[in-house]
Amino acid sequence: MSIWIQQELCNGCGICVKICPYGAVEIIDTKAGINDRCIECAACLASCKEKAILTDAKEKIVPDFSDRKGIWVFAEQRNGALNPVTLELLGIGQILSRKLNQELSAVVLGDVVDDLIDPLAEFGADNIYVAIHPSLQHYRTIAYTSIISQLVKEHEPNIFLIGATHTGRDLAPRLSRRLGVGLTADCTELTIDPEHGDLLQTRPAFGGNLMATIVNRYSRPQMATVRPGVMQQVKRQVTRDPRKIVKPVSLTEEEILTKILEIVDEGTQKVHLNQAKVIVTGGRGVGSLEGMKRLESLALALGGEVGGTRVAVEEGWVPVDRQIGQTGQTVRPEFYFACGISGAIQHRAGILGSRYIVAINKDPMAPIFKVADWGILGDLHEVVPLLTEKLRQR
Ligand SMILES: Cc1cc2nc3c(=O)[nH]c(=O)nc-3n(C[C@H](O)[C@H](O)[C@H](O)COP(=O)(O)OP(=O)(O)OC[C@H]3O[C@@H](n4cnc5c(N)ncnc54)[C@H](O)[C@@H]3O)c2cc1C
The missing domain is CATH 3.40.50.1220 (TPP-binding domain)
Structure with missing residues (x-):
């Protein structure tokens, strides 16, 4: 893509100079010109009333994602205990699910996870995707990324939420890269755009001095990590038996590449x-x-x-x-x-x-x-x- 100015149409008003965030447009001899600081963001295009700024880029078409359904939550567990952020994600997940009229699902991996089904259902999960294997006992990046990315490709959810914990901050970027989709990290607010039905992902930016709302219009699932303690845990009013979908797992230690040699429990602080x-x-x-x-x-x-x-x-x-x-x-x-x-x-x-x-x-x-x-x-x-x-x- 490139951007240029049709000199005979330019009246030198300078609006595009003010609009450009990169200082890439300047007035030279009463006409606007583009210098080498231009990153082709196209912010100047709409500002020109004379239509003197031109580009050869084709308009980016927003794909039709109407077939992408479901809000997924990564159910983070350690030694069979759920991280509280999982229930918080299900809390906001219930709100998004009602707004979109789409089902809420939890994804849980581990070696023994049966005891987690009831709490996940109680806090809102309609469906629970389960992957059980001895290699999944403890979180390891490659193993979890591989299984979850397969699940996402098979079931094509619309939204995927992960806690911004140590594990989540490791897993989410790996998954988003593997799936080729965007990721908004550390969100403090999630809501649905009433016009397009997209997920509006709000997070602090510029050192916390302003809040930025990020929208992903071009790929699915819409992925976000959410800070622990920000969302509320909400028990669902009427509990019903969740649908359990078991993912067959075949994993070898050689594929996983990393080994856990020792787990050192600092054991000092008992309460999160x-x-x-x-x-x-x-x-x-x-x-x-x-x-x-x-x-x-x-x-x-x-x-x-x-x-x-x-x-x-x-x-x-x-x-x-x-x-x-x-x-x-x-x-x-x-x-x-x-x-x-x-x-x-x-x-x-x-x-x-x-x-x-x-x-x-x-x-x-x-x-x-x-x-x-x-x-x-x-x-x-x-x-x-x-x-x-x-x-x-x-
Ligand atoms: C991108 C970014 C992220 C950041 N993230 C965080 C974050 O997560 N958490 C965080 O805390 N900061 C964060 N900061 C740093 C933050 O900007 C502040 O610098 C920091 O919070 C200041 O810490 P403070 O209040 O301990 O120190 P100061 O701002 O120096 O304040 C010390 C206070 O102690 C008072 N005081 C001194 N002696 C006494 C006394 N004897 N009795 C009573 N009062 C006394 C002083 O009056 C003063 O008000 C971040 C900064 C940036 C740029």
Whole structure:
């Protein structure tokens, strides 16, 4: 494709110069010209009232996908326990299924998965695609990609949702590449375009400063990963027996290429942050590992969990899986204690689902106070031990 300007038609108005996001159109001697920064995005074409901007590209035709039916959810499990994000995906899946009048299905792989059928049905799955094989006991990229891509090719779903967990973030791009379709990562909102019936996939962009809505009109399935803790789990009102579709699996260890030599269970944190009822989070104001220990005592007194801002993670005061915010976890506890945290937009993105936010900060102008239900203005090194002591006494 190429784009050029028919000089005799150009009146030099300069609108196309302003429209071009790449600085590729400039006025030279009262006429517009295209320079080598042009990436042929064609944004300028519609701006020209004189129809002086021309292209030899054929209009891209949106294929007819009316035969692509069904919303699929990847049911992530480990040792026979479902990752909570699976039920959250089924929650939003039920809404999309009603809007599109299409069935909702879960896809589960493993060595023993029978106990997962009931909860998947209870939380909304009409159909459950099952692949059982000893090689699928633990997640491995090639094995899971191979089986799921075969299932997708055989059954041709319309939408495929995967949790943005460690596993999902590995699996989803591999699958989308294998299937030759687009993928929107880390969505925080999903809805249906009322005009075309396409999936509108919304996610933070440009460092969380704006939300971008992405639509995939040219390929199916429409694939998205969704952040854990963002969508709601919803039990279906009338449970019915799901249709179980078993996928025969033939896999050899040689095909899979990777071997799991050892699984090391850190065993320290029992509750997922996105399941915790109380979270005490520390930021730069905590000052040290020692300061973080004070927050741990407060969390213990409240029966809660400890989290950190990106700064706290970078300082090594909390492990990376405890980071809360745009590039960490999204949480929705009953009580969220923000200690020594300024409340940057990227941090706030992960906490706004909390029922109550309590902020402890010595700066009265800290933005965290704008989203806090209660604010304690003071030095956290004094406030936190006092609060912990009072709670222990009660
Ligand atoms: C693309 C991108 C993604 C990001 N993702 C994340 C993310 O997922 N999570 C995240 O947290 N950040 C993220 N960030 C970083 C974010 O922009 C902020 O830099 C970070 O959240 C600031 O952390 P903080 O509040 O701990 O530190 P600061 O902003 O430095 O705030 C420290 C606060 O502590 C207060 N304080 C200091 N001493 C005390 C004391 N003794 N007692 C009480 N208060 C005290 C200060 O008044 C101040 O308000 C991201 C940034 C980018 C660009």
